[in-house]
Amino acid sequence: MTDLQRLRGVVExxxxxxxxVVGDLVADEHVVGRPLAIAREAPVLxxxxxxxxxxxxxxxxxxxxxxxxxxxxxxxxxxxDDAAGSALCxxxxxxxxxxxxxxxxxSRPTTTKTRIWAGGAQQQVQQxxxxxxxxxxxxxxxxxxxALVEKVMEALEDADALMLSDYENGVIHPAxxxxxxxxALANGKTVTVDAxxxxxxxxxxxxxxxxxxxxxxxxxxxxxxxxxxxxxxxxLRERLGARAVLVTRGQEGMSLFxxxxxxxxxxxxxxxxxxxxxAGDTVxxxxxxxxxxxxxxxxAALLANVAASVVVARVGTAxxxxxxxxxxxxxx
Numbered sequence: 148m149t150d151l152q153r154l155r156g157v158v159e160x161x162x163x164x165x166x167x168v169v170g171d172l173v174a175d176e177h178v179v180g181r182p183l184a185i186a187r188e189a190p191v192l193x194x195x196x197x198x199x200x201x202x203x204x205x206x207x208x209x210x211x212x213x214x215x216x217x218x219x220x221x222x223x224x225x226x227x228d229d230a231a232g233s234a235l236c237x238x239x240x241x242x243x244x245x246x247x248x249x250x251x252x253x254s255r256p257t258t259t260k261t262r263i264w265a266g267g268a269q270q271q272v273q274q275x276x277x278x279x280x281x282x283x284x285x286x287x288x289x290x291x292x293x294a295l296v297e298k299v300m301e302a303l304e305d306a307d308a309l310m311l312s313d314y315e316n317g318v319i320h321p322a323x324x325x326x327x328x329x330x331a332l333a334n335g336k337t338v339t340v341d342a343x344x345x346x347x348x349x350x351x352x353x354x355x356x357x358x359x360x361x362x363x364x365x366x367x368x369x370x371x372x373x374x375x376x377x378x379x380x381x382x383l384r385e386r387l388g389a390r391a392v393l394v395t396r397g398q399e400g401m402s403l404f405x406x407x408x409x410x411x412x413x414x415x416x417x418x419x420x421x422x423x424x425x426a427g428d429t430v431x432x433x434x435x436x437x438x439x440x441x442x443x444x445x446x447a448a449l450l451a452n453v454a455a456s457v458v459v460a461r462v463g464t465a466x467x468x469x470x471x472x473x474x475x476x477x478x479x
Contacts, residue, residue, distance in 0.1 A: 154450060154476055158469050160440035162217035166210075166432075167302045169295070169327060170312030170319055172224035172249065173205025174235040176261040179273065192276065194265055201234040203242070204260060206312035208466075209341065212432035212454075213310075214244050215466040221302045223248030223295055224318050225255070225287055232257035248298040252291050255283040258316050286320045296326040303331055307439045310431060311349060313342035324348060337439055341431040346387060354438060355384075355392045356431045356451075362394050380404040391444045393451065395430055401455075403448045413448050416456035416475070426455045429467050 180194025203211040210222040222244055226232030228251050235257060236246045259281045266273030287295070295318070303309060309331040313319035319342070331338050332351060339354040340346065346355060346365040362383055363370055370376040376394075384392040384404040391405045403411040433454035437447035453475050457467035 151476055154446060155473060157437050157440050157442040157446060157450060158216075158472055160442075161436035162469065163219060164217075164308070164436055164439045165219045165221075165306045166213045166308050166310060166435065166439075167221050167223065167248070167299065167306045168206055168210040168213070168310045168312060169223045169248075169299055169323070170206030170310075171258060171314040171316035172207050172222070172226055172232075172235060172318075173203075173314065173316070174226075174231040174257050174259045175202040175204030175208075176200075176231070176259055177202060177264060178261060179264045179266050182265050192265060194263070194276075197266070201231065201238050203235065203238055203244075205258065205314045205316070206310075206318075207235065207239055207244070208428035209310055209312055209432045210244050211239065211242050212429045212458075212466045213436060214242055215468040216432060216436055216454075216472070217469045218432075218436055219245075221245040221248050221306075223250075223298050223302065225250050225252050225291060225295070227251070227255050227257040227283075228253035229257055231259045248295075248302055250291055250294045250298070252287060254288070255285065255317075256281060258282050258314075282316055284315065284317050286317045289322075292320075292322050292326075295323060299323075299327045300330065303327075303334065303336060306336060308337040308339060308435050310339045310435055311342065311352070312428070312431070313340075313344060315343045321348070328352060337435060339431055339435040341427060346383070349387070351388045353390045354434060355387060355389050356395065356427065356434055357392070358395045358397075358427055362392075376402060377410045380410055391438075393430070393434055393448055395427055395455070401430070401448055401452050403444060405444050411445055411448065413452045416453050426459050429454045429458045429465075433467070433472070 179197045183193045214220045261279045263277040264273040338352040340349040340352045370379040394402045400415040401413045430451040434451040454467040457471045458465040
């Protein structure tokens, strides 16, 4: 069997896998305007509104990616009782993501990241002019946490994997980690952590997909040289008690650390990089699905790398479908 045939088999094998994604739900709002003039009252560009779109961000981005790759996905998290929360849930439903695990909390707004783009119908290339974030970082309340735990426990009964996506917006806190991580592992589920902040909060999870700065922050030191990276990655995996840690390194590709083997460095897949937004979420989704489908960790890392190359070639929060991956593999 050729490498391509083997990797195609993995992609085809993960279709229909059931994934539960828990974390901070973010509405990625994109507003596009056509440049008109310079404002009279200040030296800023005046844009004529062309379009507005709300895309899945935060934990909903790995959920949307996993769904686009062919998985059955349920997302658990919190939105506010507002227009942004409704638009985000509608965007997920249109993509086929199950939103029955979403809890509405009227006491907090939906986290929203608004990107203002200059472009329009006559300009294929768009330029981001401004990003405005509305973020609520308070930990969700006890009642909301209980509701989330109930939804997670119910969803995990027939799931293949649990993904914990922490953007430090208040949903992933100790009570929810304790109530979901242990039971998932005890029931033989693959648990993937893609998190900002201290990774040791999730000790014992199956897979971790930090970027290099996140790995460095958890270890408390820089991993500047290849030797420092390999020593730090091996230490991180051991201290986390994980099956594997996949460190994403931007244009330098990825580095895989697993028990009983040396580091595996995967060069970035050839593709023009237009926008790195959300690439880590795509990596987490593809890596998780490949492992659930029985792939070796090396093949899972390779597929995650190819998936990342698809989304960084697109502007904004994008997804890589299973068809995208197969086309990228066949294209070399």
